[in-house]
Amino acid sequence: MKKQWINYFILLLLVPASIWFGVTMFEDRKYVFISFIIVILTLIPLILTFEKKESSIRYMVIIAVMTALSVVGRFLFAAIPGFKPVTAIVLLTAIYFGAEAGFLVGALTALISNIYFGQGPWTPFQMFAWGMIGLLAGLPWVRQMLQKNKFLLILAGLFAGVLFSLLMDVWTVLSVDGFFNVKRYITVVGLSLPFMITYAVSNVIFLLLTIKPIGEKLERIKKKYGI
Amino acid sequence: MRSFSTYHPFILFIYYVFVLSITMFMMHPVILFLSLVGSLIFYMMLTSVRTLWKEIRFYLFVFILMAVTNPLFVHKGETILFFLNDNPVTYEAVVYGVFISMMLIAVVFWSKAYSYLMTSDKFVYLFGKTIPKLSLVISMALKFIPSFKQQIKKVHNTQKTLGIYTSESITDRIISGIRTFNSMISWSLENAIEQGDAMKAKGYGLKGRTNFSIFTWNHRDMFVFIIIVIVFIIIMFVNGLGGYSFTYYPVLSNWRITGNDIVKYILVMLLVFLPSLIELKENLQWKYAKSRI
Numbered sequence: 455m456k457k458q459w460i461n462y463f464i465l466l467l468l469v470p471a472s473i474w475f476g477v478t479m480f481e482d483r484k485y486v487f488i489s490f491i492i493v494i495l496t497l498i499p500l501i502l503t504f505e506k507k508e509s510s511i512r513y514m515v516i517i518a519v520m521t522a523l524s525v526v527g528r529f530l531f532a533a534i535p536g537f538k539p540v541t542a543i544v545l546l547t548a549i550y551f552g553a554e555a556g557f558l559v560g561a562l563t564a565l566i567s568n569i570y571f572g573q574g575p576w577t578p579f580q581m582f583a584w585g586m587i588g589l590l591a592g593l594p595w596v597r598q599m600l601q602k603n604k605f606l607l608i609l610a611g612l613f614a615g616v617l618f619s620l621l622m623d624v625w626t627v628l629s630v631d632g633f634f635n636v637k638r639y640i641t642v643v644g645l646s647l648p649f650m651i652t653y654a655v656s657n658v659i660f661l662l663l664t665i666k667p668i669g670e671k672l673e674r675i676k677k678k679y680g681i
Numbered sequence: 682m683r684s685f686s687t688y689h690p691f692i693l694f695i696y697y698v699f700v701l702s703i704t705m706f707m708m709h710p711v712i713l714f715l716s717l718v719g720s721l722i723f724y725m726m727l728t729s730v731r732t733l734w735k736e737i738r739f740y741l742f743v744f745i746l747m748a749v750t751n752p753l754f755v756h757k758g759e760t761i762l763f764f765l766n767d768n769p770v771t772y773e774a775v776v777y778g779v780f781i782s783m784m785l786i787a788v789v790f791w792s793k794a795y796s797y798l799m800t801s802d803k804f805v806y807l808f809g810k811t812i813p814k815l816s817l818v819i820s821m822a823l824k825f826i827p828s829f830k831q832q833i834k835k836v837h838n839t840q841k842t843l844g845i846y847t848s849e850s851i852t853d854r855i856i857s858g859i860r861t862f863n864s865m866i867s868w869s870l871e872n873a874i875e876q877g878d879a880m881k882a883k884g885y886g887l888k889g890r891t892n893f894s895i896f897t898w899n900h901r902d903m904f905v906f907i908i909i910v911i912v913f914i915i916i917m918f919v920n921g922l923g924g925y926s927f928t929y930y931p932v933l934s935n936w937r938i939t940g941n942d943i944v945k946y947i948l949v950m951l952l953v954f955l956p957s958l959i960e961l962k963e964n965l966q967w968k969y970a971k972s973r974i
Contacts, residue, residue, distance in 0.1 A: 478921070479706075479917070479920060479921055480706045480707065480920075481926060481928075482708050482928070482929075483705070483706045483707065483708055486705060486706060487705075487706045490705075501812060501815060502812075504814065504815065505812050505813070505814050505815060509814075511877040511878075511880055511881045511885060511886070512874050512877045512878070514814065514817065514818050514821070514877070515821060515873045515874055515876060515877035516870065516873070516874070517818050518818045518819075518821035518822040518825060518873065519822075519825060519869050519870055519873045521818070521822040522821075522822040522823075522825035522826045522829055522869075523829065523862075523865065523866065523869065525822070525826055526826055526829045526830055526833060527862075529830055529833060530833060530858045530861055530862055530865075531854070531855070531858040533854045533858070534851065534854050534855065534858070537855070537858075539862075558815075558818070562815075562818065562819060562822060565819070566819065566822055566823065566826070569796070569801055569804070569823075572792060572793065572796055573792055573795060573796055573799070574788060574789070574792035574795075575701055575705060575788060575792075629705070629785070630747075630781055630785070631754075631755070631781075632708070635754055635755065637754050638754040641754070659855060660859065663855075663856075663859050664859060664862065664863070667863050668862075668863065668866055671863075671866055671867050671870075672866075672870075675867070675870050675871070675874070679874055
């Protein structure tokens with residue numbers, strides 16, 4: 455009961471309050487401020503739900519392992535520039551361990567990989583983007599569909615890679631202009647297009663080649679240790 | 682010297698939040714300029730003049746690029762300099778470009794400095810009290826990363842020694858990476874679950890267990906805490922009254938700094954130069970103490 459109370463409190467009171475605060479305090483920068491606060495306020499209830507829940511240490515260890523794997527994912531394919539299976543690993547976790555695990559692995563990957571690549575105000579946005587990808591892919595019926603249907607899996611891989619890039623570009627434009635400048639957004643997206651494509655394609659390749667062998671292994675682990 | 686990093690992690694965190702807030706959410710040119718100078722000086726004190734120079738060259742390029750290209754995206758502003766493809770290039774847009782790139786570079790250098798100060802142990806400590814479960818997951822993941830890297834190297838070298846996937850072709854490299862990942866996953870999960878069981882056996886999560894931390898809150902933390910909180914509150918209050926408001930479009934606000942404004946900027950200076958002053962003070966003290974030997 456208590457945790458739900460906090461969630462409602464955040465949604466019903468803190469979000470409008472921070473919008474009001476942003477509008478009155480920071481004239482030109484209100485969108486930057488509000489987007490920032492809302493992203494953080496979205497992360498809080500999701501994290502608190504995990505905090506308050508009773509969960510086995512084995513489950514926590516698995517989340518830590520998947521996070522660490524997706525952080526070192528960049529080193530796995532160091533020989534191929536641009537081939538980063540981070541989103542694919544988040545998707546795999548979501549598919550086999552559910553929405554919460556997907557969210558946590560996504561958000562924590564952003565947080566931890568930024569310890570190596572540089573923390574900054576962009577960290578909450580990356581946590582949000584990856585966390586949401588994990589959360590969406592881990593929803594019960596989405597999981598089942600992705601496990602069965604290869605075509606949907608390809609779509610999900612592409613979509614997740616593109617979505618991450620597009621979301622982060624929104625933040626770039628907002629932080630520069632203070633409002634959503636469509637012209638700059640199109641240019642920024644255009645400039646990041648080659649990276650976006652390599653990124654999305656590498657995720658799809660990785661997913662297609664791993665979904666079966668890794669899936670079997672994860673299923674085995676789940677059965678063996680009863681998670 | 683890194684004396685600012687010896688302060689309590691909470692001070693480091695809250696200072697970073699404050700200084701980034703005034704840099705990111707307030708667009709007054711003087712604030713942006715002061716914040717940029719503050720970040721560069723502090724970064725230089727943490728590293729060296731040479732490192733700063735090496736990195737600033739790249740950002741100088743970004744700076745010029747932003748200032749030049751901003752008028753292409755924004756056509757607001759009244760002072761038209763010339764027309765480019767029938768689109769007006771305005772003076773205000775150029776000025777905005779200059780200051781917004783100052784903001785971006787200031788944010789980048791504050792963040793770079795921050796990653797020197799906020800090591801992962803402080804990070805885990807900071808959130809350990811409020812979100813103990815998640816920070817346990819984080820600290821486990823942080824511990825796994827180096828050992829996974831090592832294991833990846835081992836598996837990869839073994840593959841090479843066996844003579845598989847040695848060609849330079851892209852398919853070989855991808856398949857090699859995936860095979861490595863494949864072998865990593867069962868190895869790491871099984872190992873980690875055993876570790877989890879061991880933790881459970883030792884009583885993790887039982888009531889009454891405490892954890893050790895090296896960080897203590899003392900007088901100087903309290904002193905700095907009070908200063909930064911008061912300064913930040915005053916800045917926010919003045920901002921709420923419109924003291925730091927500045928508009929770029931359609932016409933730039935008044936540039937002139939009058940006597941009354943000085944106090945407002947001294948407040949900002951106090952905030953942005955605080956870590957540099959602390960470093961400076963410790964450096965001088967150290968030099969003085971050394972000279973007395």
